[in-house]
Amino acid sequence: MLETVMEFLNGPLGRECFRLNRVLFLVFLALATLAVWRAPAPRPGKVGFGLLRGLTTAALLAILIYQATWQISGFLKPEFVHFLRRYNKRPGAAAMQVMRGPLLDRRGHVLAAPVPGDVWGRRYPLGEAGVHPLGYYHSQFGITAVERVCDPELSGYSVERREGFPGATLFAVRAEEGRAVTLTLDARLQARAYDLLAGRKGAVIVMRPRSGDLLALVSSPGFNPGDPGPASRDEENAPVFNRATQGRYPPGSVFKILVAAAALDKGLAPVYACPAMGYIAGPNTPPIRDSEYYAYARRGAVWPGWGRLNLEKALVHSSNVYFAQLGVACGAEVFNAMMARAQINAPLVYLQAASGELRSAAGSAPTVTQPRKLAMLAIGQGDLLVTPLHVACFTAAVAADGVMPRPRLRTDEAPGRMATLCSPEAAGRLTGMLRAAVRNGTGRAAEIPGLEVCGKTGTAQAAGGDDHAWFTCFAPRRKPRLVVTVLVERGGFGARSALPAARALLEEAVRLGLARPEGEGES
């Protein structure tokens, strides 16, 4: 019975019925509307509220006219036509005819692939681990991150920035095949890095120090790119937020790398007395102390202090007392100049495409004049905020003879440099000191035999909760191949919660042949 009905519906006669029915519906609706309008009403009273009736009707009419400017004459709006051409996936529309190109990692492995027969389908083998750098392509939630800025290539359009082209070109332009876009990411490292964060809020960046290639760009928690709905409503964990590039955090002790670079570049490497009572930068300022002071005090013991420290020892012990004094000794001018060179107050562009770019949030480093504030900023506190990506970049500068690379996410972009932070000699001396910080300092647990890891821990105080945990490092010492930066939000001690992830990642990278222990040579 049902089969007969369906046969009829799908036949030529059935289609005529459909067409007739569509007209019938509008006719019945028009008749009903007319009848409702003309229907009898009781006698009107003395108050008619003519103004309210007029205003309501006028408002509805005005909306209808405005609606017509989209519904009927929308083709007169060039930006709207542009949008329709690219994202209107209704049957017969231009965008429907394109098979979207895949996203590939540096070895050609698929990061995002189209689903044949489903214009909005998209397969993401990395799942939630890769959603932050890659973005999503979703019929209801839109298009984000790499999927968004590389959309013209992926969907086979060349981007025209012509203003006011006539609407007729909407159908004149034929869509080509979507092209593939190759990224610098390494799918294996990306997945491993995400697993290592194990659901904690944080970020991981793995980068090549000279080219700025981003091998992993991880933000945790992630979310399912196939259904961004629940994530977009989760305001508490904000999984949609890319912590690696948009999160602004106080850097704490990892910032000492930049301060040391500034001092070494000026030929400054003084020896300071670092007493347990700490350093007082000015009148009415609380003393800046080392964490050991508090650790001893909690146990009821009295800490004797470090005594006299040089720059290397100060980095090894991560001494706040030393760096506060160093910051003041450098002076505001040197400090501000370093902030300008490192472009802390500017966003980092990590992908450029014809239809836009991906950039990190700008950090903030206030311009200072008072020694009191300088002392706080020199230990990475005060009003200082940076993104994890920026920390990775200045770590890379130390590994790359003082030259800060421009981070890069696409292989077909030429590698670029952002700035020279310090002389190669200064960078070399700083490398030795960071090596010491891992060999026998706060970063001891990151020591991997033969790899000669150089790095710095950070434990940054932040308002309203536990400290943020940092670890940033590069390896191997002599020919650095990898920079790894890990941030764990509210993770407490850097050495305890951020460092193990960085160490495991370095080991994984060695296993994958992305970095070789020294002495084995490079291919």
Place this chain on the structure above:
Amino acid sequence: MSARRTRVVSPVGAVAGLFLLSFLAVLSASLSVLGIKLGNAPVMPWEQLIPLGIYAVGVPAVLVWMRVNGWKGDAGLAGAVFLLCGLGVTVQFRMGSFSRGLADPMALAPLPLGLLAFAAGVALTAKRRGAWLARTGWAAYLAALGVLAALLLLGRKYRGGLYLAGNINPTELVKPLLVLFLASFLSRRQKAFSETQVGIPVPSLDALLVLIFLWAGPVLLTLAVKDLGLLLLLNAILVVMLFAVARSTGYLALGLAAVTAAGYGVRFLSPHVRARFDVWLNPFEDPTGKGWQILQALAAMYSGGWWGAGLGSGVPQTVPIVTSDFVYAALAEEIGLAGCALLLAVYAVLFSRGFRCAGAARTPFERLLGVGMTGALAMQTILNVAGVTKALPMTGITLPLISHGGSSLITTLLMAGLVTGLSDRR
């Protein structure tokens, strides 16, 4: 001629005639949708047809009940309500809102409950019984506060708003409750609020202070619940009712200025509202992100053109939350600008007749009640349709009688019932 006809045809009979025409439109639209559903999957979706059945049986039942009670009100008003209600059922059937059938009673229950609420509304105010409701003003005020407070304490977050278990949005109830309160409060202080000097309303200070003090309660609670759409709606209702009590256009002008200023102010306070303003001003700034929803809605309309794709033949699924807030975009795609013009005309008739019935009411309280209920529905329609067409920023308000949403449908039918009852004043 129409005056002569009113004596011949009883009002209920006229409504029945209107319903028959409405039902023909609903039937032809449903058949289209059914044909397309069968084309996709050759299984008769019996359970999805239940709401249409309820509509076909429930409305005549309500009419019989009105006939028995001797209702003699505005036939056009009731006819418009039933027509819109039928279109709503059809659209939700088309969008697959009933696709889970009996397994999802939350989707099926609102229509019968709404028709009951409509009948109850008619019963409460018909034959000049409505004046009695003035005594419930304070109770309504406290109930409104209670609903908001309960939501604040027990609600859980969903899509940026607070909802009770089962995604019931009880704030819908706040609207009729506060209209009831305002009607009762303002009708007793008619003199105090109708003083004007050179067109500018100068209410007595005492009455104004009391009103501000009382109004601050729901306003602050609504702010705490973060339902800015409701906040806007409540204040618009207040303005319309102040205008109705004083009949001074000064209130409308002041209200419009205040709403604009408040909207501008909130823009700086809440990043959420600011984002909506920015999208409204320039959706092409971030077309694939923040502007996506509204641009997809406009793309749906564009593909609809003058006559539409036909119900069931469009692709409105690409518009986010298309069954509730953006249902108008789906309709525009499938019934075209022509269908939209008819739909808005039906709304215009509903509100126009609602205001006229309110004006003809015998007591000031009933007049205010009618203006408040009609004004609330009109405001809601204007804000929703304007938001979806990008004429105004999105406010997250549903389209009365059409949008998917149980509490919204039931409350809207209750409010429409109260006005329909008011229109019977013999």
